[in-house]
Amino acid sequence: MKLPRLTLLATLMLTAPAAAQLQIAPPVTTPSAPAEKPKPRPHTITKKKEAAPAPKPSASPKPAVSPKPALPATVIPAPATDTPGIDLVFGAYQRGQYKTAFDLAAERAKAGDPKAMTMLGELYSNAMGIRRDYGKALEWYKHAADAGDREAMFALAMMRMSGRGGPVDKPEAVKLMASAAKLGEPKAAYNLALLYLDGQTLPQDVRRSAELLRQAADAGLPEAQYALATFYKEGTGVPKDLDKAVRLLQAASLADNVDAEVEYAIALFNGTGTPKNQPAAVAMLRKASRQGSAIAQNRLAWVLINGMGTSVDKVEGFKWHLVAKTAGKGDPELDKQFSDLPAEDRAKAEAAAKKWLGTK
Incomplete structure (x- = not known):
């Protein structure tokens, strides 16, 4: 099996493999079908490089498309306590009071608090309350990592991988990353899994990749839950198990992972690996559409225009079709149906799309 090549980015997360989309078919075709070849989905804070395509599943009469980029993730140091149940540094950080967080962390770092050292690394690295200084960020992360802080180990690993604050040092x-993963840092386990999947920095080992994804998924990392779901759906490094895949998609959906929301909605719509619940599926497609998923917008357009699992609303449906089209998720069949729409309804759909896109 040819697996996707992953793009290493100068940030705190790598890219993750995208799952093949389940299918909401138009009324003239079967209601559930396999998907077209998916593409790797980036998972990053900064700009991405082009990624190579993922393995091709079986063909579909109406293929689905790969998900949009996932939400970014950063290292936020876990709180340590100044007084029982209270962490002044972490609290200031959460409230956006970065200068206060910096001043408090600096005092605690002098006393040898590794969490405070990690916080200083985070603040220097992201120019929060202080001028960005990768050299100082690297220094503080190293102090904290040497003291056993797993978040600092992960952040330092990503700086070494990207060459921020010093030369690239992948080994x-x-x-x-491996040390942080052993200490239970889920983002480290997730990224290490991707390195094993990629097969460039480390020898390719899909079984080890699946083990690390399971560790991160069990710790509640939505990105890992979503990625592991694709493994179970395709049988990559684990036995194929659609039920487990859908349960992982559900868990990631509850944590607001948009890509997982889209796939779980489609599984609910078709009753694939879970009891069919089309109203719930449509509600989830609406949510993902409002969050900007062009795939969800395209699927929502289909169900609204054709009254599949919900009442017919052609104006709203074609609004979402036009919105998805601006993101490159056009649909020739819906274009044809749109051209057949009465002029008044076309104008309403176009106005609604422009309002949504902020171009009116």
């Missing part, structure tokens, strides 16, 4: 980055 050191992998060593730090």
